[in-house]
Amino acid sequence: MNFDLTDEQQVVTDLAGQLFTDLATPERVKAVTDADGFDADLWSALADAGLLALCLPEESGGSGMGMVELALVAQQQGRHVAPVPFVSHVLAARTVAEELSAVPAAAAAVQGAIAGDMILTAAIAEVGVNDPLNPTVTATATPDGVRLSGEKPAVVALDRAGKILVPAVQDGSTVIALVDPAAEGVTVTPLSTTNHEPQGHLELESVLVADDLVIRDPEALDRLWLRHLAALAAVQLGVGEGAVTQAAQHVSERKQFGRTLSSFQAVSQRAADGWIVNEALWSTVINAAWQLDNDGAGALEDVLSAAYWACEGTSEVVLGAQHLHAGIGADVDYPVHRQFLWGMQNSTILGTASSHLARLGKHLAAGSDVGSVDR
Amino acid sequence: MNFDLTDEQQVVTDLAGQLFTDLATPERVKAVTDADGFDADLWSALADAGLLALCLPEESGGSGMGMVELALVAQQQGRHVAPVPFVSHVLAARTVAEELSAVPAAAAAVQGAIAGDMILTAAIAEVGVNDPLNPTVTATATPDGVRLSGEKPAVVALDRAGKILVPAVQDGSTVIALVDPAAEGVTVTPLSTTNHEPQGHLELESVLVADDLVIRDPEALDRLWLRHLAALAAVQLGVGEGAVTQAAQHVSERKQFGRTLSSFQAVSQRAADGWIVNEALWSTVINAAWQLDNDGAGALEDVLSAAYWACEGTSEVVLGAQHLHAGIGADVDYPVHRQFLWGMQNSTILGTASSHLARLGKHLAAGSDVGSVDR
Amino acid sequence: MDIGDTPEEAAFRAEARAWLLEHATPAGDHGENHDLADHVEKALAWQRVLHDNGWAGISWPEAFGGRGMRPIFQAIFNEEMATVDETLGPLTVALGMVAPTLMRHGSPEQQQHIGAMLRGEQLWCQLFSEPNAGSDLAVLSTRAELDGDEWVVNGQKVWTSLGQFAQWGILLARTDPDVPKHQGITYFLVDMASPGIEVRPLVQMTGTAHFNETFLTDVRIPKENVVGEVGDGWSVARTTLTSERSSIAGGKTGWNVDLLIEAAHIKGVADDPVVRQGLARAHTQATNLRTLGYRIRSALSMGTTPGREMLIMKLAYARHWMETTDLAMQILGAEGMLAADDEGLRAIWPFAFLNQYAVRLGGGTDEVQQNIMAELGLGLPREPSADRGVPWKDLPR
């Protein structure tokens, strides 16, 4: 039993922490957010530091690390609310590398992803009840390849993605197609999101994808989805930590009634609540990532637990931090509101706290494999 | 618009408050609870003061008042956790007086009830999912009268009841039969309850009831149930008030770290939370009672709101009061634990907070009449 | 006890409703118009319509141009007005705070403003809070010094709602630093067009700039604009703040739950028992608010001032609002976090979700309210105060 980070994990954490601290300063984050929401300099730096290759297989030029290391970097990103599509990019690249590396076009995409030249993304969220495991896009076999039709909401970095992983259903089975956004029949509509993260709505009208760019492993979507949940939970962890750090600093400095705010129990205990949630979430997120690295789909319960607390717990944490900041928290020139916006948005993106519980509850009560969000 | 008590209502409140304060002292309540759980002296005093005739029709010798007045008395009972079956008795007597007063045996029971000589009760709780509107006891017509079979859990004061109102289903319709516990086929088993209130489990095996002692008004059960919910909510209100009063006194007197406990924000704010819940519950309970007096079944939503907060809110209040008392709260020689036990027991007796919400939610979403606890 | 209207009240309600149905032009946005200038203009225009039709100042004394009716009638009118989704929100400072203050403390000249407010001719803002004076407002440090017949004011204010549009402001400034903090404060009326006033909008994360920072540099205010006595501004301000709390009475409750039920049907989750559980709980909270409202209306009807009910209402409302916005996100899912675009379901919830914590701050934080309640409701002692009797200039900074 050893829950401490390995030396290698510590190096990755320190490296990421340093990069985000140096480059994703509050001023820079504000400037990028006010512009197009993508920090190209930071992106290059992440590529140069090898962090975009973090959990890709060594055969593809990756570092061969796993979800634990990815979570540690995502946590640092969350602390600094750094505007780059890190999680979706790295996870999409890993899936392409694992499943399609024999295909030259896919292998080239992976190389581009590692270098930071091509941004990859995965269209995980679903329309309607947002059940990522039941894609609504349909895939139909034709002599030329597979044709996809349907739509996907809230695709991260869709506006600048070079390739998109699109889950779909073909003859009752789940598949994942690697779609080129330049292909005929693809329509991309930018969405205005609450935290200003660039997202897009993807429409596919009979879009042709070559057969060898379709992943047919029946467990691939489960894996991709669970990894996204765990990685987003790690981002949330960092978001919550950033919020509590800022709140603690604020209440230590601000005086009311002749005392610092922090000397009021109602204030200090609320701040402590946030810290406690973060500490508990840390273990749960790292455990979820470790279980994914060691067990795969068997980690379902642990990942859903992490996802739930990343929604429910982190929402509480960022709300508490806002409350402790009082009015100034809402001022867009003051940084803490970004933690709030990220925390709130991430709490809904891959399902809500309630939908994670619905799935887990069905699984626990019925002993079924994955459960569904439908009650 | 006038939400103030009328002079008459104020007199009833003061009278009840005085009676319970004088007779249901902490010492007396402890003595009665340690004995058989029924305070015969208090019961006589309530009868002498006319409070057992409170909301009975004037034609039957009652005072002709309504649910608001009943709620005001029940609230006072709750404050003092007085061990008498006030609510079930008065509501059963009212139903018998309203529905069966033409029948001599029933009229005699009402007179006995007013004098306090005969205790009446109603078997409202149900086995299984505890849906009082769907009785599980069956009634079958025979040439001699109706025969009842089935069981009822948690009947208040069953051990000393002279007559019991038993809801049942006959040919698909709901009826309420006035059962004599001395009749053949009736088995009464005392139950040991958490708050030491005498309750019993009622078993009926082909018990004969004369046709004219069966209430066939299809809305009678709805009415009886809604009145019970509102009256129990009023008891809960008083229970919560008693808990907060005791807690406020305790934290004002007890010193820790050289200061009274109440000077710590974490303590005073928790006490204030209880007070706030009680104040909000007061309006909601009195409103529910008023709506019942003026609207009948149309008051469904308001009564369910009161019932929900009487479960959820009062549970929080009594838990908070226990917490503020720390260890001494659990000592049976110290009175506050009785508020806790009453608050907790009353939160489950006619359905849980969750089941009230289930019913209300079904009603709101579907626009159906009453909803059911079954989801 | 009678929760219904008296015959007189019922008649008034019917008359008001009929008139409103004929004349109201609902904004359809529950008061959350993102174009603030337009929002302000609409409110002023609506106030002019009310005035011209005899519905303005229902409970104000006739001497000030009102109808001299009991406050319950104003509450009934507000209730009915809320059902048609018209709002006077931007005029809260003028109608709910400044006018009652001037009626009580103002000079005859100052009271001339009351008529202008009634006629929808003036927007007012409040210059009380400062960066270092939030919950502890009385430590404010904006200074006013007498120079001949004028006071010269220097300092900075924050959270000036709609300050960028207001013609007039009410201002608290320190005129004597040598006495304890609650003393030595004076209450002024200030023309927002005065030289030396700079209003800088604060863009909030909801994208609107409801609030402003206001910088005052050598702003000159005539002596006649002092309300009450010099140095007695704190007690004048208490009238203003108490009036603010009273002005929230008579809103409608439950409209947000109704909207959620509608949303649940549209999104096809009205059969989801967990969603239903949430809707039911929200409904019970709305019931609590409604019955608290009865008590407030009852007090107004009897001619007394509802005190504790106002405080509880504020706390209960904040909690209810947070829970319903959470529930909205559960019902709307990821769609709920798309930026508001005034279309269908998205018109209100994303804004509400982001703004939810604000209801816990405005008019005193939850914590401050709970402290008041512990004292007022339970007789628990106040926390020991560190600064009682200390001259303001000697307070720790």
Place this chain on the structure above:
Amino acid sequence: MDIGDTPEEAAFRAEARAWLLEHATPAGDHGENHDLADHVEKALAWQRVLHDNGWAGISWPEAFGGRGMRPIFQAIFNEEMATVDETLGPLTVALGMVAPTLMRHGSPEQQQHIGAMLRGEQLWCQLFSEPNAGSDLAVLSTRAELDGDEWVVNGQKVWTSLGQFAQWGILLARTDPDVPKHQGITYFLVDMASPGIEVRPLVQMTGTAHFNETFLTDVRIPKENVVGEVGDGWSVARTTLTSERSSIAGGKTGWNVDLLIEAAHIKGVADDPVVRQGLARAHTQATNLRTLGYRIRSALSMGTTPGREMLIMKLAYARHWMETTDLAMQILGAEGMLAADDEGLRAIWPFAFLNQYAVRLGGGTDEVQQNIMAELGLGLPREPSADRGVPWKDLPR
């Protein structure tokens, strides 16, 4: 990072599990035996079995009769023991608090007790809390005065767990009232059979009398029974209290959720989505506790002392326990409130429901823990202390 056992740990776990499955005689009541005397006797007997088979004092130094293994092995054994529902609960004071204290601060003679504890021959109780010394333990007023070679003790203690059965107690008493409260306290070992000790059981509302009041009247304690230095009892007591926190590591988590899932199936509500939602949330809390446990076990495995994790574990456990008992009531309905009768579903939940608030008090209230956390985790300053440096005799009473 490796969340699994090392090969050595896995081998130990397998050996322990095999032995336990063969020798354990589960009580089947999750440690909540209503016959306390029987409960105590069973625990002592089980400790004797452990001792005779080499499973006692796994992490204790060999010099004290232990096996001298790293603490992780004790944690692993505790974890496995919890799965067979055997409990040493009544011996917590002896094994988890007194023994570690004596190892560090005891004289060679005092350390003789350690062997007796290991062999299951002694039950100990703790005489720390007093009616007026709860969260603020250091204000305790039980007096000890030296009379020749003996200390004479007078005072009253409360919350003496199992005091009615204990042979020995650890006692804090004030030996010098003229110094500040944390100084002037001395730590004693006291024979519970000494003349002048009266133990009065406190019947709790759960119907059990786990706790007692203990009255001490002219109780004579030999000088040799002072642990550490006279006047240095507070620092000895800190060892005792810290050891208590450490002893909670290695329990199992999730068993209560498993029981609830079983109950939901029995009551036919396992398909109820609202119940399922509750079960799922409880499961996620159990996951949090489990992963916190990993950190604690990891620290023990690495030979360090887990600090903050212990505090968080305690708070998280209390919240989890309250929620699961609420959920139990929701599943069991009115049946849940019938007094416990050891039958089926009712065996544990009513007791748990009534006892739920106790987990928020034992070992320091939630509030005290949160204050520690604010200081330790966030570096926020302590509340100003009113009594620092004041001699105990001059403190306000």
